[in-house]
Amino acid sequence: MPFKIPTRLLAALLLSGVASAAVAQDAIRPDQAVRFAGQSGMVCGKVEKTRYAENSEGQPTFLHMGGAFPRHTFSARIPQDQRGNFRPTPEELEGKDVCVLGTIQRDAGRAEIAVRSPADVKLATIK
Template sequence: MTIRTTRILVALLAASCVSAAAAQSVIRPEHAVRHAGQTGMVCGKVEKTRYAENSEGQPTFLHMGGMFPRHTFSARIPQELRGRFRPTPEELEGRDVCVIGTIQRDASRAEIAIASPNDVKLATIE
């Protein structure tokens, strides 16, 4: 585990109550696809936020692990949850976050479908 990942994890634990199961495994975006089918916590920088308003369900994607379309991980926020995020999904671009949930495989990438704004934690690094 890198120092940066350790700092993100420590900051998250101090800022909020994260379940012991999720706290045990911090997964980098580029390694998330290896954990498909598992519940985990993927932490990294949101490289790009994309509101797919012309797609079915109008999801918002938080792309991590590289710039779209070469990213390695996405968090998918359903339309009905967009307005409940503080900060907004667009304000997360360029910031470090951790996403908690079941990791699924989407083509050659990994993805977590967000069920609640509580599944995305802003990482504050001191």
């Protein structure tokens, strides 16, 4: 179920340029994202852990949210060809609040968004 964006996160989103996305649709908590499988959405929460799966097919980088790996409830999957385009780097997002935009898919009982570009991941920073 969508939730109301906390005041601090809303302020951060407004400052980081996500204002139109935050107003246009409700933020989805990582633990609720699986309920929205097959739909486009904006999943917002803290990146608990990043993992570069260099020995996996496609060498993706994962941003795990909604709990620590392997008990997380949501992942953003960044393809290898986009990894170098991220500023800050995916590893620098660990411990930060972010919003991930895209189509929510189900993957092994969890939710996942396949990130197409850095524009799909918005860092929520308070300035």
